[in-house]
Amino acid sequence: MSTRVKICGVTRVEDARMAWAAGTDALGLNFYPRSPRYVTPEVAAALARTRPALGAVVGVFVNESPDIIRARVRDCGLTSVQLHGDEPPEACAGYGVPVIKALRVRGPEDVEKARTYVGAGDVATLLLDGAAPGYGGGGVGFDWSLVARLADAGVPVLVAGGLNPDNVREAVRATRPYGVDVASGVEISPGVKDADAVRAFVRAVKTLAWE
Numbered sequence: 001m002s003t004r005v006k007i008c009g010v011t012r013v014e015d016a017r018m019a020w021a022a023g024t025d026a027l028g029l030n031f032y033p034r035s036p037r038y039v040t041p042e043v044a045a046a047l048a049r050t051r052p053a054l055g056a057v058v059g060v061f062v063n064e065s066p067d068i069i070r071a072r073v074r075d076c077g078l079t080s081v082q083l084h085g086d087e088p089p090e091a092c093a094g095y096g097v098p099v100i101k102a103l104r105v106r107g108p109e110d111v112e113k114a115r116t117y118v119g120a121g122d123v124a125t126l127l128l129d130g131a132a133p134g135y136g137g138g139g140v141g142f143d144w145s146l147v148a149r150l151a152d153a154g155v156p157v158l159v160a161g162g163l164n165p166d167n168v169r170e171a172v173r174a175t176r177p178y179g180v181d182v183a184s185g186v187e188i189s190p191g192v193k194d195a196d197a198v199r200a201f202v203r204a205v206k207t208l209a210w211e
């Protein structure tokens with residue numbers, strides 16, 4: 001089985017095209033106004049138009065109003081939404097696309113909390129991230145051994161937080177995830193992707209065979 005790659009926090013069309021060409025499966029577009037990777041709806045729509053036939057464009061939101069999320073899905077060509085804040089399970093439906101619920105993991109209790117989202121609303125995937133200040137994108141990892149606690153949950157799990165081209169193979173070997181997600185680990189500066197690092201990240205994941 002091949003592990004999916006999501007490159008998150010893309011803000012420039014040239015970076016989007018580069019990431020698709022490198023073999024990423026998904027791009028993350030950040031709609032959290034306090035993120036250094038925030039994109040306006042207009043820029044997001046331009047980024048989404050680079051999507052190849054089999055690619056996914058994920059809108060990242062933090063405690064956003066459902067009406068705004070629905071408007072961004074409609075106007076920006078999003079294929080799924082990632083709720084990266086303190087949204088309860090009942091907020092994970094009603095957007096017309098699959099939901100990725102992100103949880104920040106400090107310890108086992110956060111993985112148990114993640115379980116409460118399994119089967120909730122339109123949650124199709126969980127994303128386990130480190131507990132960076134400011135909700136995400138801070139290059140903070142977590143104890144990968146905790147991912148095994150969701151092995152029987154029957155839901156695809158994305159692993160994120162502090163990943164980079166040098167450690168992502170170890171992360172995949174340790175967690176056997178549905179996919180991996182990275183923002184700061186493949187950047188020159190927040191929102192500006194490093195083409196060599198993106199290519200190295202994708203290559204590291206896609207050339208790793210599962211036994």
Ligand SMILES: O=C(O)c1ccccc1NCC(=O)[C@H](O)[C@H](O)COP(=O)(O)O
Binds near residue numbers: 008037141160181185
């Ligand atoms: O990237 C951000 O600035 C961000 C801000 C607020 C909420 C989520 C954010 N990013 C979401 C992601 O999916 C990141 O890829 C994930 O947090 C991992 O980031 P990093 O540790 O920098 O790879």
